[in-house]
Structure formats: structure tokens, C-alpha cells
Amino acid sequence: MVMPVNFLCNEEKIEIIGGKLQKKIQRLFNGSLAIREVDTGSTNSCEHELTALSNPYYDVERFGISFVASPRHADMLMVTGPVTRNMREALIKTYEATPDPKIVVAVGNDAINGGIFRGSYAVLDGVDKIIPVDFQIPGDPPSPKTILCHLLKILVVIEEKDHGENK
Amino acid sequence: MLNLISAQFSFFLALLLLAIGAVGSLTFAKKDWLANLWGNGLAILASVSGLVAAVKVLIFNEAFTYTINSTFSNLSLSLAVDKLSAFFVLIISLVAFLSSIYGIGYVKHFYNKYNLGVLGFFYNIFLVGMLFVVSAHNGFFFLIVWEIMSLASYFLVIFENKENNNIKAGSLYLVMTHVGTAFIMLAFLLLYRATGSLDFSVIKANIGNASLLIKNLVFIFALIGFGTKAGIIPFHIWLPSAHPAAPTHVSALMSGVMIKTGIYMFIRLFVEILSGTELWWGATILIIGIISSLLGVLYALTEHDIKRLLAYHSIENIGIILLGLGSAMIFLSLNLKTLAALSLVAALFHTLNHATFKALLFMGAGSVISQTHTRNIEEYGGLIKFMPQTALYFLIGSLAISALPPFNGFFSEWLTFQTIFSGIQIPDILTKSMFILAAGSLAFTGGLAAACFVKAFGVTFLARPRSVAVLQARESGFFMRFSMAALALATLILGIFAGSVSKIILGAVNNLTGFQRVSGIFFTQKQTFELSNGFAAISTPMIFVILSVVLLLIYGIVKILTSKRKVKIGRTWDCGTKLEPQMEITATSFARSIVIIFKGALKPSKQLEIEYRDADMRYFPKSRNVELGIVDVYRFYFYQPLRDLMIRLSGYAKNVQIGILNVYIAYIFLILLILLFVQS
Numbered sequence: 085m086v087m088p089v090n091f092l093c094n095e096e097k098i099e100i101i102g103g104k105l106q107k108k109i110q111r112l113f114n115g116s117l118a119i120r121e122v123d124t125g126s127t128n129s130c131e132h133e134l135t136a137l138s139n140p141y142y143d144v145e146r147f148g149i150s151f152v153a154s155p156r157h158a159d160m161l162m163v164t165g166p167v168t169r170n171m172r173e174a175l176i177k178t179y180e181a182t183p184d185p186k187i188v189v190a191v192g193n194d195a196i197n198g199g200i201f202r203g204s205y206a207v208l209d210g211v212d213k214i215i216p217v218d219f220q221i222p223g224d225p226p227s228p229k230t231i232l233c234h235l236l237k238i239l240v241v242i243e244e245k246d247h248g249e250n251k
Numbered sequence: 252m253l254n255l256i257s258a259q260f261s262f263f264l265a266l267l268l269l270a271i272g273a274v275g276s277l278t279f280a281k282k283d284w285l286a287n288l289w290g291n292g293l294a295i296l297a298s299v300s301g302l303v304a305a306v307k308v309l310i311f312n313e314a315f316t317y318t319i320n321s322t323f324s325n326l327s328l329s330l331a332v333d334k335l336s337a338f339f340v341l342i343i344s345l346v347a348f349l350s351s352i353y354g355i356g357y358v359k360h361f362y363n364k365y366n367l368g369v370l371g372f373f374y375n376i377f378l379v380g381m382l383f384v385v386s387a388h389n390g391f392f393f394l395i396v397w398e399i400m401s402l403a404s405y406f407l408v409i410f411e412n413k414e415n416n417n418i419k420a421g422s423l424y425l426v427m428t429h430v431g432t433a434f435i436m437l438a439f440l441l442l443y444r445a446t447g448s449l450d451f452s453v454i455k456a457n458i459g460n461a462s463l464l465i466k467n468l469v470f471i472f473a474l475i476g477f478g479t480k481a482g483i484i485p486f487h488i489w490l491p492s493a494h495p496a497a498p499t500h501v502s503a504l505m506s507g508v509m510i511k512t513g514i515y516m517f518i519r520l521f522v523e524i525l526s527g528t529e530l531w532w533g534a535t536i537l538i539i540g541i542i543s544s545l546l547g548v549l550y551a552l553t554e555h556d557i558k559r560l561l562a563y564h565s566i567e568n569i570g571i572i573l574l575g576l577g578s579a580m581i582f583l584s585l586n587l588k589t590l591a592a593l594s595l596v597a598a599l600f601h602t603l604n605h606a607t608f609k610a611l612l613f614m615g616a617g618s619v620i621s622q623t624h625t626r627n628i629e630e631y632g633g634l635i636k637f638m639p640q641t642a643l644y645f646l647i648g649s650l651a652i653s654a655l656p657p658f659n660g661f662f663s664e665w666l667t668f669q670t671i672f673s674g675i676q677i678p679d680i681l682t683k684s685m686f687i688l689a690a691g692s693l694a695f696t697g698g699l700a701a702a703c704f705v706k707a708f709g710v711t712f713l714a715r716p717r718s719v720a721v722l723q724a725r726e727s728g729f730f731m732r733f734s735m736a737a738l739a740l741a742t743l744i745l746g747i748f749a750g751s752v753s754k755i756i757l758g759a760v761n762n763l764t765g766f767q768r769v770s771g772i773f774f775t776q777k778q779t780f781e782l783s784n785g786f787a788a789i790s791t792p793m794i795f796v797i798l799s800v801v802l803l804l805i806y807g808i809v810k811i812l813t814s815k816r817k818v819k820i821g822r823t824w825d826c827g828t829k830l831e832p833q834m835e836i837t838a839t840s841f842a843r844s845i846v847i848i849f850k851g852a853l854k855p856s857k858q859l860e861i862e863y864r865d866a867d868m869r870y871f872p873k874s875r876n877v878e879l880g881i882v883d884v885y886r887f888y889f890y891q892p893l894r895d896l897m898i899r900l901s902g903y904a905k906n907v908q909i910g911i912l913n914v915y916i917a918y919i920f921l922i923l924l925i926l927l928f929v930q931s
Contacts, residue, residue: 174827
């Protein structure tokens with residue numbers, strides 16, 4: 085499932101997006117969504133934006149989102165970077181180490197299709213060439229607010245799917 | 252069938268079989284497999300015969316004495332097997348039986364390398380020596396068989412003589428054991444002077460003639476002499492080097508049984524013959540027990556050589572046995588016979604238990620060594636996947652030695668605790684504080700022993716292989732597995748039926764002079780053991796049942812709760828890198844934190860060597876080398892100065908030896924003159 089690139093949510097404040105996220109997380113993940121970030125050779129721009137989510141301005145931990153140190157604890161993998169050859173095996177290992185059910189999100193244009201590195205001999209052109217990707221967050225890099233909006237959207241999709249299966 | 256054979260007959264049959272085994276293996280030395288089968292096979296038959304003898308004496312009260320008189324009454328061959336002797340014959344035979352079976356499988360890797368005829372010869376002679384030692388009833392005869400036992404074990408220690416270290420260990424053992432024997436001789440000569448006989452029963456009858464000074468001297472000399480064999484600290488230094496050097500089934504016998512002959516003579520001499528009159532004797536033994544048990548286990552923690560580790564645990568367990576024996580002697584001097592009997596039961600029970608689980612552990616270690624060809628536990632790792640049965644038996648041995656229920660070590664340590672608690676009730680403040688110290692050290696020892704076996708088992712069997720040799724390891728052969736399984740079962744049975752066993756041991760104690768009428772120390776009903784003063788009670792079968800039920804319950808609950816869960820087996824999460832054996836916790840790193848806590852006692856050493864790329868500009872190190880170890884305190888502060896002193900004294904003595912014949916004649920003349928004056 086790929087998000088439309090023009091999905092924007094400039095109108096809303098972070099607290100409002102966060103409040104909605106919190107409700108979803110409460111329902112779907114019992115109050116806490118654990119994310120493991122995997123850097124597969126990114127330019128570090130996406131990392132900066134993801135790190136910003138934890139700073140005092142965004143502070144996503146108040147909404148129940150936390151970045152964890154081990155994929156064993158994670159519900160969601162956020163993969164950045166175009167996947168260099170050297171990181172291929174590490175990515176597969178991380179994917180295997182994450183318990184099922186898991187959500188894989190490719191963050192940034194590099195991760196979606198290789199971005200500006202596309203076609204280089206050193207990269208494998210996107211995460212979905214290596215492991216199954218559920219969602220994509222476009223942008224080079226996506227701003228923290230964009231990431232939050234996409235997260236909300238992802239949870240909405242998951243919730244709808246969940247309802248569909250229960251019916 | 253059992254009634255047809257008398258205890259005496261089967262005891263002598265055992266000796267005869269061992270003699271045939273010894274001579275036969277030399278005869279068949281040319282053929283390795285025949286020498287192996289003959290030497291070990293006859294030892295097996297002899298141990299069965301010995302077991303029958305011991306059981307007949309212990310249960311059917313068939314104690315016997317046997318004497319061949321000679322014109323010199325002191326040189327007569329005199330044997331007496333009472334219940335105490337029979338108890339030790341039982342331990343010797345039990346361990347010898349399983350060690351010999353183990354030996355059949357174990358010595359195969361010596362084929363075409365060493366002379367197995369010689370091994371069979373000394374092995375059987377060693378067993379003969381031990382059987383005689385615990386049955387000898389005459390001082391002179393005792394010294395002869397003691398020497399036979401020591402020499403036979405010396406030759407077994409240096410059996411693998413292609414390794415230089417073994418020769419060194421053997422020499423150290425030879426020197427130490429003869430120093431011990433010298434002290435034992437002194438003790439016997441003093442007894443002879445005081446009582447006019449070397450026969451144990453005559454000495455016992457006439458001990459009243461001996462002055463207190465003589466008795467005290469006998470105590471000190473015997474303590475050093477037999478203590479050297481038992482491996483008490485500080486006379487233990489031969490033990491950690493000699494036991495690992497011997498072939499494994501011999502190590503099991505030496506560590507499990509031979510050092511107990513020292514305990515046997517402690518009991519025979521101090522409790523029965525000298526009848527433990529002095530309070531300070533018991534106190535000394537108790538303090539030696541405290542020191543040996545604590546330091547023994549601490550040194551074991553620092554060891555990386557698996558057999559040396561086990562040897563240090565022998566010192567620890569001798570310490571625990573001495574805690575029981577020391578309490579017994581203190582109670583005896585205070586005329587508390589029932590408590591003394593209880594302590595003796597505790598000490599003897601632990602002797603039996605230690606023999607079983609230490610033999611088991613040595614055999615487990617031997618199986619590992621025979622597959623990996625190294626004794627360094629840092630080079631093991633992950634062996635549970637290659638030798639699952641050996642791992643299980645070693646685990647059982649580890650649980651038993653760590654005094655965990657339902658295995659036998661738990662019960663005897665519990666009993667030792669009870670005697671120490673009874674000692675704390677003595678009003679005298681000095682004695683009381685000593686017992687409090689003993690209780691603390693015993694508890695501490697138990698904890699450290701458990702820590703040490705977490706290390707020994709974990710580093711050996713768990714995690715990933717740390718050397719190529721481990722990858723080629725295979726499960727050991729049938730004979731070796733059989734012995735280990737039998738001993739593992741024995742530790743469990745001795746633990747569960749501890750009530751009955753302690754009753755039999757009490758029978759042996761009641762057999763000692765002064766303890767005949769002591770009874771009602773404890774009750775056993777359906778294996779439930781209760782001290783008669785109502786202070787404590789325990790039911791070992793109940794513990795076993797509860798533990799089994801709890802384990803089954805946990806297994807069942809987990810099974811039910813996880814029945815709907817899908818199990819997925821994947822790789823261990825390693826942060827995307829490759830898991831390497833270097834990442835594992837090693838024995839050194841596990842023990843180091845504990846060693847640092849006890850650095851006052853252990854004196855850890857650390858050597859850091861850095862080689863720089865450019866010696867003038869010390870910025871880029873080429874290699875770093877850290878060596879962690881501990882200082883051998885005894886060698887540096889006790890034996891080295893002693894040795895230097897001896898050499899200096901010998902230097903002075905050399906001045907007398909001029910090498911001119913006339914001077915020597917003058918010496919003789921002078922001595923004659925002095926003697927004449929003294930006589931007149």
C-alpha cells in the first residue's frame with residue numbers, strides 16, 4: 085500500500101494529529117507503538133527528521149510512540165536509505181528478528197526507489213527489492229510532521245483492514 | 252547366596268582379585284586391550300566383593316579381625332574391619348567399581364601410547380593399599396600400606412609421563428606425601444613411647460598412661476600428617492596439581508576416595524583412640540574446616556583448568572567434612588555425646604556424598620577432555636549439543652555439589668548446619684562465636700560453590716564452541732556413560748533416602764568406643780528425618796515429590812498457555828553483525844568480579860603488556876596483552892621461605908661433612924664417649 089505523494093496535512097497542529105494518533109494507538113496497540121529504525125545507507129537526512137520526533141517540540145512519546153533499540157521489541161520497522169549492498173544482510177536479519185505481525189515502512193525517497201542514488205552499482209534501489217514493504221512515506225526527507233501525518237494515515241488503513249477482517 | 256559368604260571371606264577375596272588383577276595386567280602388558288580388560292575387569296569384580304563385605308559388616312554386623320602374629324608383636328599383620336572401616340570400604344568399593352567400568356572406556360585413548368599393563372598394575376595396587384589402610388589395626392603395618400597407597404598413586408599421577416607437567420606434579424606430590432608420612436611416623440612413635448604398643452586396640456586401652464603433652468603432640472603431628480593427605484589448607488598444594496595429572500578414572504578415585512583416608516584416620520585416631528579430650532583440638536579442626544572450605548571454593552572460582560577446579564572443590568568439601576568432625580570433637584570434649592554422634596553422622600554422610608558426586612564430576616570432565624584434548628574450559632563451549640548425556644550427568648553432579656535438593660549434597664550440608672546450630676546453643680561465648688563463624692562460612696561456601704558450578708557448567712556446555720576441537724566432539728562411549736549414569740542415580744537415591752542412609756551411618760558411629768549407648772539422636776519415619784530435640788525436621792522424599800510436581804505443573808501451564816501460539820525459530824538477534832565466540836562470557840570474566848571482591852585473600856595479579864609501533868612515540872599500540880591470574884600465596888610466603896631455610900641449614904650441615912676418613916672416625920669416637928658418659 086503506497087501513500088499518495090501529495091498527501092499533506094498542513095492545516096492541523098501537531099497536538100491534534102498526535103491526539104488522533106494516540107486514540108488509534110490506544111485501540112490498536114494497547115497504548116504503545118514501538119518502532120525500530122533501520123538505516124540502510126541513508127544520507128542521514130531522514131534520521132535527522134526521525135530524531136526530531138523525539139525532541140521537546142514534537143515529543144511523540146506523549147502519544148505512545150517510542151523508538152526501541154531491538155527489533156525484538158518492535159511493532160514497526162522504519163527503513164531509511166537506498167539499501168547498500170553491505171546493509172542488505174543486516175536488513176534481512178532485522179526483518180527476520182522482528183516478531184509477527186509487523187509493519188514495514190520505507191521512509192524517504194531513497195528508501196522507496198533509490199532516490200538520487202538510483203542505478204548506482206552500490207545500492208539495490210529501494211527497500212521493497214529486499215523485504216516486503218507495507219507502506220511508504222515519501223519526501224527527501226519527509227518533515228517530522230509529514231511522518232506523523234503518514235503514521236496516522238497508516239493506522240487508519242490498518243484499522244479499516246482490521247474491521248474488514250472482523251466482519 | 253549372600254549368607255554363604257562371610258564378610259571376611261569376601262574382603263579377602265577382593266584383595267586376592269586385586270592382586271591377580273595387578274600381576275595379570277603386567278603379564279598381558281604386550282596387548283593393550285587385554286591388559287585394559289584384565290586390570291579393570293578384576294578391579295570391578297574385586298569392588299563387587301568389597302561391596303558385599305562392607306554391606307555385610309554394616310547391615311548384618313559381621314565385623315571381623317584377622318591377625319598373623321609374628322615373633323615381634325609390633326610387626327604382626329593385623330586387620331580389623333569394624334563398621335567405620337566397613338563404611339570406608341563401601342565408599343572405596345563403590346567408587347572403584349564405577350571408576351573401573353569408566354576406565355575400560357577411558358583408557359582406550361592410551362592404546363599404543365602408554366603401557367597399560369603398568370597402569371593396571373598400579374591401579375590395582377592402589378586399590379589394595381586403600382582397602383588395607385582403612386582396615387589396618389597396627390601402626391607399623393598401617394605405615395607400610397599407607398606407603399603402598401601413596402607410591403601407587405604417585406606412579407598413577409606420572410603415568411602420562413610424556414608431559415613434563417605431570418612429572419613435576421608427581422614430584423611435588425611425592426615430596427608432600429612423604430613429609431606427611433614423616434609426621435605420621437612421629438605420631439605413631441610417640442604413641443608407642445606412651446603406651447608400649449603399636450596395636451591400635453592396645454594403644455586405645457593404655458592411652459590413659461600418656462601425658463597431656465604427648466597427646467597434644469600426637470594430635471598436631473597426626474593433623475599435619477593425615478591433613479596433608481586430606482588436602483587441608485595450607486598443606487594442600489600438591490592436590491590441585493596431582494589430581495589433574497592422573498588419568499581421569501584415577502583422579503575420581505584420588506579425589507573421591509583417597510583423600511578420605513585422611514578423614515578416616517582423623518576419626519579413628521582423634522575420636523576413638525585419643526577420644527577427643529581437648530577442646531582446642533576440635534576448635535583447631537573446626538577452624539581448619541572453615542579456612543579450607545572458604546579458600547578452597549574461592550581458588551576453584553579462579554581456576555580455568557577443569558580438573559584443577561574440581562580438585563579445589565575437593566579441598567572445599569574436605570573443609571565441610573572437617574566442620575562436622577570439628578564440631579563432633581568439640582561436643583566430645585564438652586561431653587555432649589549425642590551431639591557428637593550427630594556431627595559424626597554429618598561428617599561421614601558428606602564423605603560418602605562427596606565421593607559420589609566428585610567421582611561423577613571428574614568422569615564428566617574426563618569425557619569432555621577425552622573428546623576435546625584440553626583441560627582449559629575457555630576452549631570449550633556449546634558441548635551440550637555434542638555430548639548431551641555427559642552434559643546432563645555433569646549438571647546433576649553440579650547440582651549435588653552445590654547442595655541443591657533433591658540431591659545428596661543438600662542433605663549432608665543440612666545435617667552439618669544442624670550440628671553447627673546445636674553448637675551455637677553452647678553458652679560458652681568463645682565456642683559459640685566459633686560455631687557462628689562456621690555457620691556463616693558454610694552458608695557462604697554453598698553460595699560460592701553454586702556460582703562456581705554455574706561457571707563450570709555454563710562455560711563448558713552452553714553458548715557456542717570456542718575451539719575447533721569442540722566441533723569434532725562426540726558423545727562418550729557406553730562404559731563411560733554407564734558409570735556416569737549410575738553415579739548420577741546414586742546422588743539422587745542417596746539424597747532421597749537420606750533417612751535410611753543416616754541410620755546406617757549412625758550404626759557405624761555407635762560402633763565406635765564411647766558411642767555405644769548413644770541413641771535417639773534422630774528419628775526417621777518413612778524417610779522423614781527429625782532431630783530428637785525437635786529443633787529441625789526434614790523429609791527428603793517430600794522435597795523430591797514437591798519439586799517434581801512443581802516442575803510438571805510449570806511445564807503443563809506453559810504448555811497450555813502457549814498451545815495456540817505459533818513457534819518460529821530464527822537466528823539470535825545480533826544487531827546485524829555476526830555472532831562470534833569471542834562475545835561470550837568466559838570463565839575469566841565470570842569469575843573476575845568475585846575475585847576482585849576477595850582480592851585481600853586471593854591476591855589477583857594483572858599484567859599488562861603493550862607493544863608500540865614506535866617505541867619513542869607511544870601513540871599507536873601494535874598489540875596489547877593482558878594476563879589475569881592470582882598469586883600463589885602459599886608458595887611465595889610459606890613453602891619458598893621454608894625451602895630457602897632448608898637449603899641454608901643444609902649448607903651449614905655440609906661443614907661437618909669434610910670427606911676425610913679420620914675425621915669421621917673421630918666423630919664416632921666422640922659419640923661413643925658421650926654415650927658412655929650418659930649411660931654411667
